Amino acid sequence: MPDRPEIVCICGSVRFADEMRAANRDLTLAGVIVLAPGVLGGGGPDGDESITAEQKAALGALHLRKIDLAGRVLVVNPGGYIGESTSREIAYARAAGKPVWFSDPT
Template sequence: MSTRPEIVCICGSMQFAEDMRIVSQSLTLAGIIVLMPTEIDRPITDEQKAALGELHLRRIDLADRVMVVNRGEDYGESTLRESAYAEAAGKPVTFVGPAWGWQ
């Protein structure tokens, strides 16, 4: 019987969506299940934004570890909240991006 593949949740600003896709592809090819935010290409309400934020916390709940994708700029409020949530839940958090090297 095979074991369950590792599950990684990707976090980061949607301004780095292309970087998140690169990391996701690399992880997927390595046999890892990837959970990450979905790009929404239309305006959303404040209620929808809050609901999407909560949905992403549930992705973190499902993950074995969290990867924060960033280009070295300051982290936004949502990314800081997500990484703090993951750490409080005992999930390992790592940071990737051009400054740290890709996965």
């Protein structure tokens, strides 16, 4: 029986949607199961403007469950940027004992 693939959860600001998509692609091609934000929108600096506050809260809670499933977390943070939501996700992952890696460790 083959080894089970690693599971990685991608976290980061939706302003880095292109970079998260690239990380998802690279990891997937490397044989990793990738869990990523389900909505990487386009509307404004916070993503898809059609998302309500309630939906945003539900998506945030869902993303924490993705962290639960992952073996490690990759934070996509070009220029070292980490916003409020991503900071919460990092704290959650660390409290759960998940290794946290950064695309830009500055």
